[in-house]
Amino acid sequence: MADMPNDFWSGWIVLLTAVSFIGLIWLVLSVYFTPQSETQASDEPVWDGDIREGNTAPPLWWFWLILATMVFSVSYLMLYPGLGSFSGALRWSMGHELQQNKRDYATKFSTISEDIIASSLADLQARPEVMKTAGNLFNQNCAACHGYEAQGQASLFPSLRDDEWQWGDAPEQIETSIRHGRKAVMMSWQTALKDEGVENVSDYILNGLGTSDSASHAGQAQYNLFCMACHGEKGEGNPLIGAPNLINDIWLYGGSMAAISESIAHGRQGEMPAYDTRLDDVQIKILIAWLKK
Numbered sequence: 164m165a166d167m168p169n170d171f172w173s174g175w176i177v178l179l180t181a182v183s184f185i186g187l188i189w190l191v192l193s194v195y196f197t198p199q200s201e202t203q204a205s206d207e208p209v210w211d212g213d214i215r216e217g218n219t220a221p222p223l224w225w226f227w228l229i230l231a232t233m234v235f236s237v238s239y240l241m242l243y244p245g246l247g248s249f250s251g252a253l254r255w256s257m258g259h260e261l262q263q264n265k266r267d268y269a270t271k272f273s274t275i276s277e278d279i280i281a282s283s284l285a286d287l288q289a290r291p292e293v294m295k296t297a298g299n300l301f302n303q304n305c306a307a308c309h310g311y312e313a314q315g316q317a318s319l320f321p322s323l324r325d326d327e328w329q330w331g332d333a334p335e336q337i338e339t340s341i342r343h344g345r346k347a348v349m350m351s352w353q354t355a356l357k358d359e360g361v362e363n364v365s366d367y368i369l370n371g372l373g374t375s376d377s378a379s380h381a382g383q384a385q386y387n388l389f390c391m392a393c394h395g396e397k398g399e400g401n402p403l404i405g406a407p408n409l410i411n412d413i414w415l416y417g418g419s420m421a422a423i424s425e426s427i428a429h430g431r432q433g434e435m436p437a438y439d440t441r442l443d444d445v446q447i448k449i450l451i452a453w454l455k456k
């Protein structure tokens with residue numbers, strides 16, 4: 164209520180509430196305190212010999228009940244928000260309540276949090292309860308893409324349990340991947356290479372790159388011209404831009420001739436979402452420990 168668009172609507176609600184309230188009081192008082200007419204008009208119907216129309220007030224306990232609920236309503240509207248943008252004498256609000264709960268939570272867990280932030284990854288890995296929590300956290304937040312036990316999925320989401328870390332395997336690099344997300348850009352090479360070039364380079368990657376007779380391979384010149392800048396002279400990759408290693412036989416998008424040609428011809432743009440607003444420092448740290456275990 165405190166964020167009403169403008170004072171007019173707040174005033175309007177106060178007015179409506181006050182008018183209905185006064186109306187209600189008037190109605191109740193009029194029922195109980197209007198003098199009853201004793202004389203019976205002669206043309207009014209009489210049933211069963213002595214039953215007539217009348218305006219006898221309801222029993223008095225009813226009056227007290229209504230009075231009590233009215234007193235309750237007025238006190239409530241004075242103490243709590245409800246009357247337009249008036250925030251109530253107790254200044255209670257759900258927002259404050261939530262913040263208070265968060266503060267309570269933070270105090271309650273601050274020692275555990277500080278302890279985890281201060282611990283080394285090896286210490287955390289040695290604590291089964293921490294690893295269990297991290298595993299659950301992974302299942303809730305990451306497994307939908309990275310698969311069960313981080314094994315990777317669908318030739319789209321990398322395994323985080325193999326030896327290849329496109330974006331680097333140092334704890335700081337993994338932290339950056341999780342915190343800020345990653346956006347890999349490998350453009351399409353179909354126009355530059357044509358069908359034959361795509362085939363030559365794909366074959367070079369599978370059968371020439373990193374071997375002793377790489378120099379005699381038809382695809383080498385094109386690889387060196389178009390691909391080396393990112394994937395490295397020997398296909399070792401570059402974690403700064405997320406260019407994967409092409410000679411370790413670990414493939415995100417598949418290692419068959421067809422899958423590799425597809426990667427080259429049409430490009431690949433894998434995207435890892437950023438988690439810095441969704442996970443806190445403690446959660447990110449235990450996830451890193453869990454992934455490095």
Ligand code: HEC
Pocket residue numbers: 301304305306307308309319320321323327328329330331337340341345346347405432433434435436438450
């Ligand atoms: C919406 C799907 C999605 C979710 C959810 C997701 N990821 Fe990813 N993640 C990806 C993709 C796609 C990549 C690969 C990006 C690329 O192609 O470079 C990736 C890459 C990574 C990498 C870098 C891997 C490497 O080889 O360097 C790490 C680390 C990672 N994710 C951890 C996590 C963690 C931890 C979570 C949960 C907090 C998570 N991801 C949630 C899609 C996701």
Ligand code: HEC
Pocket residue numbers: 329347348349350352364365368385386389390391392393394404405406407413414415416417423426427431432433434
């Ligand atoms: C601008 C840098 C850049 C250049 C130039 C580049 N790549 Fe890539 N390449 C990448 C990145 C980044 C990825 C990862 C894409 C992803 O994770 O979605 C990638 C992915 C790949 C993959 C898929 C690897 C896998 O694990 O499935 C292949 C194959 C590949 N590149 C081959 C090539 C070839 C061949 C060329 C030259 C014709 C080339 N790339 C040029 C950056 C580059």
